[in-house]
Amino acid sequence: xxxLIVIVLLICPMVTFSQxxxxxxxxxxxxxxxxxxxxxxxxxxxxxxxxxxxxxxLAIAKxxxxxxxxxxxxxxxxxxxxxxxxxxxxxxxxxxxxxxxAKMVPSKEYASTLNDLGNLxxxxxxxxxxxxxxxxxxxIREQLFGKESQQYASSLNNLGILFKNNGYFEKSENYxxxxxxIYERVLGPKHTIYATCLNNLGTLYIETGDYEQAEAMLLKxxxxxxxxxxxxxxxxxxxxxxxGLLYMNKGEYEKSLNxxxxxxxxxxxxxxxxxxxxxxxxxxxxxxxxxxGDFAQGETLFLENKGILEAFGLKGNPNYWWNQVNxxxxxxxxxxxxxxEPLFLESLDHIGQLKGKEHQAYLWTQHNLALSxxxxxxxxxxxxxxxxxxxxxxxxxxxxxxxxSEEELAGxxxxxxxxxxxxxxxxxxxxxxxxxxxxxxxxxxxxxxxxVSQVNNLALNDSLTTEKYNQLKSYRRRLSVEYAKPTAxxxxxxxxxxKANTLEKDLTRSVAGFGNAIRQVTWQEVQQQLKxxxxxxxxxxxxxxxxxxxxxxxxxxxxxxxxxxxxAFVPLFEEKQLDSLLQSQGLPKNEFVNGLYTHPRLxxxxxxxxxxxxxxxxxxxxxxxxxxxxxxxxxxxxxxLPGQExxxxxxxxxxxxxxxxxxxxxVIPFAGANSGQGALLYGGxxxxxxxxxxxxxxxxxxxxxxxxxxxxxxxxxxxxxRGDAWDYLKWTEVEINTSESIxxxxxxxxxxxxxxxxxxxxxxxxxxxxxxxxxxxxxxYFFPDPPSTSTHGREPVFKVAENxxxxxxxxxxxxxxxxxxxxxxxxxxxDGILTAYEISQMDLRSTELVVLSACETGLGDIQGNEGVYxxxxxxxxxxxxxxxxxxxxxxxxxxxxxxTTFYSRWLEDNMPIPEAFRSAQAAMRERYHxxxxxAGFVLVE
Numbered sequence: 001x002x003x004l005i006v007i008v009l010l011i012c013p014m015v016t017f018s019q020x021x022x023x024x025x026x027x028x029x030x031x032x033x034x035x036x037x038x039x040x041x042x043x044x045x046x047x048x049x050x051x052x053x054x055x056x057x058l059a060i061a062k063x064x065x066x067x068x069x070x071x072x073x074x075x076x077x078x079x080x081x082x083x084x085x086x087x088x089x090x091x092x093x094x095x096x097x098x099x100x101x102a103k104m105v106p107s108k109e110y111a112s113t114l115n116d117l118g119n120l121x122x123x124x125x126x127x128x129x130x131x132x133x134x135x136x137x138x139x140i141r142e143q144l145f146g147k148e149s150q151q152y153a154s155s156l157n158n159l160g161i162l163f164k165n166n167g168y169f170e171k172s173e174n175y176x177x178x179x180x181x182i183y184e185r186v187l188g189p190k191h192t193i194y195a196t197c198l199n200n201l202g203t204l205y206i207e208t209g210d211y212e213q214a215e216a217m218l219l220k221x222x223x224x225x226x227x228x229x230x231x232x233x234x235x236x237x238x239x240x241x242x243x244g245l246l247y248m249n250k251g252e253y254e255k256s257l258n259x260x261x262x263x264x265x266x267x268x269x270x271x272x273x274x275x276x277x278x279x280x281x282x283x284x285x286x287x288x289x290x291x292x293g294d295f296a297q298g299e300t301l302f303l304e305n306k307g308i309l310e311a312f313g314l315k316g317n318p319n320y321w322w323n324q325v326n327x328x329x330x331x332x333x334x335x336x337x338x339x340x341e342p343l344f345l346e347s348l349d350h351i352g353q354l355k356g357k358e359h360q361a362y363l364w365t366q367h368n369l370a371l372s373x374x375x376x377x378x379x380x381x382x383x384x385x386x387x388x389x390x391x392x393x394x395x396x397x398x399x400x401x402x403x404x405s406e407e408e409l410a411g412x413x414x415x416x417x418x419x420x421x422x423x424x425x426x427x428x429x430x431x432x433x434x435x436x437x438x439x440x441x442x443x444x445x446x447x448x449x450x451x452v453s454q455v456n457n458l459a460l461n462d463s464l465t466t467e468k469y470n471q472l473k474s475y476r477r478r479l480s481v482e483y484a485k486p487t488a489x490x491x492x493x494x495x496x497x498x499k500a501n502t503l504e505k506d507l508t509r510s511v512a513g514f515g516n517a518i519r520q521v522t523w524q525e526v527q528q529q530l531k532x533x534x535x536x537x538x539x540x541x542x543x544x545x546x547x548x549x550x551x552x553x554x555x556x557x558x559x560x561x562x563x564x565x566x567x568a569f570v571p572l573f574e575e576k577q578l579d580s581l582l583q584s585q586g587l588p589k590n591e592f593v594n595g596l597y598t599h600p601r602l603x604x605x606x607x608x609x610x611x612x613x614x615x616x617x618x619x620x621x622x623x624x625x626x627x628x629x630x631x632x633x634x635x636x637x638x639x640x641l642p643g644q645e646x647x648x649x650x651x652x653x654x655x656x657x658x659x660x661x662x663x664x665x666x667v668i669p670f671a672g673a674n675s676g677q678g679a680l681l682y683g684g685x686x687x688x689x690x691x692x693x694x695x696x697x698x699x700x701x702x703x704x705x706x707x708x709x710x711x712x713x714x715x716x717x718x719x720x721x722r723g724d725a726w727d728y729l730k731w732t733e734v735e736i737n738t739s740e741s742i743x744x745x746x747x748x749x750x751x752x753x754x755x756x757x758x759x760x761x762x763x764x765x766x767x768x769x770x771x772x773x774x775x776x777x778x779x780x781y782f783f784p785d786p787p788s789t790s791t792h793g794r795e796p797v798f799k800v801a802e803n804x805x806x807x808x809x810x811x812x813x814x815x816x817x818x819x820x821x822x823x824x825x826x827x828x829x830x831d832g833i834l835t836a837y838e839i840s841q842m843d844l845r846s847t848e849l850v851v852l853s854a855c856e857t858g859l860g861d862i863q864g865n866e867g868v869y870x871x872x873x874x875x876x877x878x879x880x881x882x883x884x885x886x887x888x889x890x891x892x893x894x895x896x897x898x899x900t901t902f903y904s905r906w907l908e909d910n911m912p913i914p915e916a917f918r919s920a921q922a923a924m925r926e927r928y929h930x931x932x933x934x935a936g937f938v939l940v941e
Contacts, residue, residue, distance in 0.1 A: 561614075779810070890937065
C-alpha cells in the first residue's frame with residue numbers, strides 16, 4: 001500500500017494541466033478515496049489516513065483547497081475518524097468539507113456531509129447542532145431530488161432517530177411515518193430500506209409502550225429482511241434482537257429468549273465473537289436469563305460481554321457501565337450483596353461523570369443501589385438513596401413537564417408512577433419516609449395529573465401569552481438537552497436558566513393561576529391548613545416491591561392530622577381482596593350494590609385500619625386511587641357488635657367527607673374564574689343517528705351561544721325506548737325540565753338541549769365564557785385497562801385505547817353510530833362520543849358546577865383502575881370547580897329526584913354546594929334507605 005502512495009506522489013509533478021490530465025487526476029483522487037474508505041471500514045485507520053492524505057495532496061495540487069475534490073477527501077477523512085470514534089477529529093474534517101461545499105451550488109455531496117455531520121453531533125450529544133444539520137440536509141435534498149425521493153426520506157428517517165433518542169416521541173413518529181410512506185412508494189414494500197424504517201418505528205413504539213404497534217412493525221420488517229437478505233444476515237439478526245427486547249418488555253420471557261438466542265447465533269456465524277453486535281446479544285441474553293431466574297447463565301453472559309467491551313477499549317463508554325449495572329442487579333437478586341455493592345458504586349461514579357448526576361441513567365443506577373441495600377438489610381443506606389433518587393426524579397419530571405407534549409408527558413407519568421412502587425413499599429417497613437411518600441402522592445395526583453395540563457390551558461389564553469409560553473418551552477427543551485450532557489460539555493446553561501426563569505416569572509404575574517399551577521406542595525403545607533378535628537388522607541395503590549417486584553398490588557393510606565410529626569402510613573389491603581367484592585356475580589345491580597355497602601368486609605378492608613389514626617377526627621378530606629374510585633366511603637355501613645341489631649348507620653354519620661382530586665387543593669384551592677352566567681342543560685337525548693336533524697341543530701351554533709344569558713330550549717324529546725346501543729333515558733327529560741324550572745326561577749337563565757340538539761358540536765362551542773352550571777343527563781361510560789396484547793382490532797377505540805381519558809366519556813346526540821362502527825357518520829360531523837380527553841382540552845374555568853347524572857352502563861362488573869377518575873380529571877383540568885357524578889347506573893326517576901332536590905337546597909335555600917349536596921343525599925337516604933338509590937352520586941371538589 002505504501003508503494004501505491006509513493007507512485008502516486010511521483011506521478012504528480014510530471015503531469016501537465018491539460019483537460020485530459022485533469023481528468024486522470026480527478027479519477028486518481030476518487031480511487032484513493034475509495035481505497036481509504038475500504039481500509040477504514042476494515043478498521044485499518046492508520047493506513048486509511050495515509051492513503052487519504054495522498055488524495056488530499058493530489059486534490060490540492062491539481063484543483064486547489066477550494067475544490068470539490070479536496071472537499072470530498074476532507075469528508076472521507078472525517079468519515080474515517082467517525083468510524084474510529086475520534087469525534088473531535090471527525091468534526092474538524094467534516095467542517096472543512098462543509099465550508100467548501102457551502103460556497104458552491106447545493107449538491108448531493110453537500111447534503112451527505114450535512115447528514116453525516118448531523119449523525120456525528122448526535123453521537124457527541126450536540127443535539128441542536130445535529131437538528132440544524134439534518135434539517136439543512138433535508139431542505140437541500142428536497143431541492144435536488146424532491147419529496148418523493150429516497151434521499152429525502154433518508155433525511156426524514158435520520159430526524160426520526162434524532163428525536164427518538166432525545167425522547168421527543170411525537171416528533172420522531174411523525175418523521176418516521178413520512179419516511180416510511182415515501183420508501184414504500186419509491187422503493188416498494190419489499191425493500192430492505194423500507195424494512196429498516198419499519199424497524200425504527202417498532203423500536204420507537206417499544207419506547208412509548210405501544211407494544212401492539214411495535215410488534216406489527218417489527219414482524220413486518222423481519223419478514224422482508226428474511227425474504228430479501230436471508231436468515232444469515234446481520235440485519236435479520238437485528239430484527240430478531242429487537243423482537244426479543246419487545247417481548248422482554250411485555251414480560252414474555254421465553255419468547256424473548258428464543259429470539260435473542262437466534263440473533264446471537266447468526267451474529268456469531270456472520271460476524272464472529274469479537275464485535276459489538278455480538279456483545280449486544282450477550283447483554284440482552286444476560287438480562288433474559290436473569291429475569292428467568294437462571295443466574296449462573298446470566299452471570300456468564302454479562303462477564304463475556306464485559307470482556308469484549310474491554311477488548312475494544314470501551315471502559316469509558318456508557319454501554320460498558322450499563323452492563324456493569326445489570327451484572328450488579330443480577331448479584332443482588334442472587335443475594336451476593338458484597339459483590340453487587342462495589343459494582344453499583346463504581347458504575348454510579350462513572351455514570352455520574354459521563355452523564356451528570358441529574359440524568360435518567362444516574363437515577364436508575366441509584367435506585368437499583370437503594371434496592372440492593374434494602375435487600376441486604378442496610379435500611380439506612382436504602383432510605384438515603386431512595387430519597388436522593390426521588391428528589392432527582394421529581395426535578396427531572398418538573399423540567400420535562402414544562403415542554404413535553406400530552407403523549408410524552410403520559411409516558412413520563414407512567415414511569416414516575418412505576419418508580420413510586422419502591423418508595424411506597426419501603427414506607428411499609430420504614431415509616432420515616434412516609435413524608436416523602438405523601439409528597440410523591442401530592443406530586444403525582446395534584447401536579448402531574450392535573451396541574452401540568454392546567455398550565456397549558458392557562459397559557460393559551462391569548463396570542464401574546466401563547467408566544468411567551470412557547471418561548472419558555474423552547475428554553476426548557478434546550479436546557480434538557482444541556483442537562484443530558486456531561487457537565488464539562490454543557491453550554492449556555494446559566495444564560496438559558498436566567499431567560500427561562502424570567503419568562504416564568506412574567507407568566508406568573510400576567511396569567512391568573514399560572515404561579516399556583518406550577519407550585520410544588522409539601523405535606524407540611526397541607527398539615528398547616530388542617531384545623532383541630534380534621535384529617536387529610538391520600539389513598540395510594542402500587543405494585544409491591546420487597547425489594548424485588550412482586551405480582552401483588554397493595555393499597556395504603558397516608559393520613560395527616562394537625563398535630564402529627566409526620567403522615568401515618570397505613571397499609572390497607574391487596575387489590576384482589578377488594579376486586580372480589582366488586583364483582584356482581586350476576587346479581588341484579590340493586591342487590592349487588594346494597595349487599596356491597598352493607599358487607600362488613602368492605603369496612604374491614606378500607607376503613608377499619610384507619611380508625612386508630614382518626615381518633616377525634618370528624619372532618620375528612622380525601623383523595624382516592626385505583627379501585628377506590630368506585631367506592632363512596634360515606635355509604636359504608638359501620639360495624640355492628642355481636643348480639644346487636646343493625647342500625648343502618650354509615651360512615652357519613654361519623655365523619656363529614658370532602659372528596660378532592662388531591663389534598664394539594666387544601667393549599668392551592670380551585671383557581672377558576674367562577675364568573676360564568678346561566679346554565680347549560682343536556683337531557684332527553686336521542687342517540688340514534690339522524691344526520692339531517694343533527695346538521696340542522698348545529699346550524700348557527702355560534703349565535704346560539706349568546707342565548708346562554710337569557711335562557712332558551714332547543715329541540716324536542718321522545719319518551720319511547722329506541723332499542724339501540726344506548727337507549728333513550730325517559731326520566732332525564734323530567735330531570736332536565738324540572739331543573740330548568742328551578743334554575744329559571746333563580747335567575748340562572750338555562751339553555752336546554754334535548755333530542756337531536758344535544759350535539760357534541762354544541763358542547764365544544766363552550767369557551768372561557770362557559771356557564772356557571774353545566775348539567776349533562778346522559779349515558780356515561782368507562783372501560784377497564786385493556787390487556788397488554790389487545791385482540792380487539794375491530795373494537796371502537798373508546799373501549800380499547802391505552803389512554804384512560806379516551807376510555808371514559810359521555811354519549812351525546814347520534815352517538816350510537818360511532819359507538820357501533822368506531823367512526824363518525826360523516827367527516828363533517830362529530831361522532832357524538834365526548835371523551836374525557838376532549839373535555840380536558842376545553843376551557844371551563846368560568847364553570848362552578850358540573851353535574852353528570854350519567855347512567856354508566858358500559859362497564860359490566862366493576863373493575864379497572866382509573867376509569868371513573870378519567871371524567872373527574874377531565875373536568876378538573878378544564879377548570880370546573882365542583883363535579884357531581886355517578887358511580888353506577890342509578891334509576892332515572894331517583895336520579896332526577898336527587899338532582900332537583902340538590903338544586904332546590906343550593907339555589908332556593910342558599911346552601912353552599914357541599915352542604916346542599918349532603919342535605920339532598922341525606923333526604924334521599926331517609927326516604928329510601930337502600931344505598932343503591934342514594935349513594936350512587938359523589939361530589940368531587
